[in-house]
Amino acid sequence: MNMCIFCKIINNEIPCTKVYEDDKILAFRDINPAAPVHVLIIPKKHITSVNEINEDNAEVVGHIFAIAAKLAKELGVDSNGYRVVTNVGTQGGQTVEHLHFHLLGGRNLGWPPG
Numbered sequence: 001m002n003m004c005i006f007c008k009i010i011n012n013e014i015p016c017t018k019v020y021e022d023d024k025i026l027a028f029r030d031i032n033p034a035a036p037v038h039v040l041i042i043p044k045k046h047i048t049s050v051n052e053i054n055e056d057n058a059e060v061v062g063h064i065f066a067i068a069a070k071l072a073k074e075l076g077v078d079s080n081g082y083r084v085v086t087n088v089g090t091q092g093g094q095t096v097e098h099l100h101f102h103l104l105g106g107r108n109l110g111w112p113p114g
Ligand code: 5GP
Pocket: 005, 014, 016, 017, 028, 029, 030, 031, 032, 033, 040, 086, 087, 093, 094, 095, 096, 097
């Protein structure tokens, strides 16, 4: 079994502030928030990054986005706007090698990103 840091959070070996959980995914507050709302949404099954998404495991990504929309409403950022983003690899800025989507909102977000 892969025991990356996010797998440990899923297994309750590392605490987190959960905002949503079901049998397929978990959403929790980022430990180092980059915006007033900063939630990470992850699949419970370990997938390293977008590089590993394929026709067999892609369904969970749609589910993650459906829950991102629900959480954006609950967290009050849906009308002003927000960003859902995933970093891939070294140049993409990925620091945790378990697929995760950042839900960021509550301030003006710059574009293009750094
Ligand atoms: P990445 O840089 O890979 O796109 O995003 C990883 C994110 O995970 C970062 O925003 C970082 O703050 C967050 N993070 C890293 N370790 C932990 C942790 O143990 N708990 C929580 N809640 N977030 C973490």
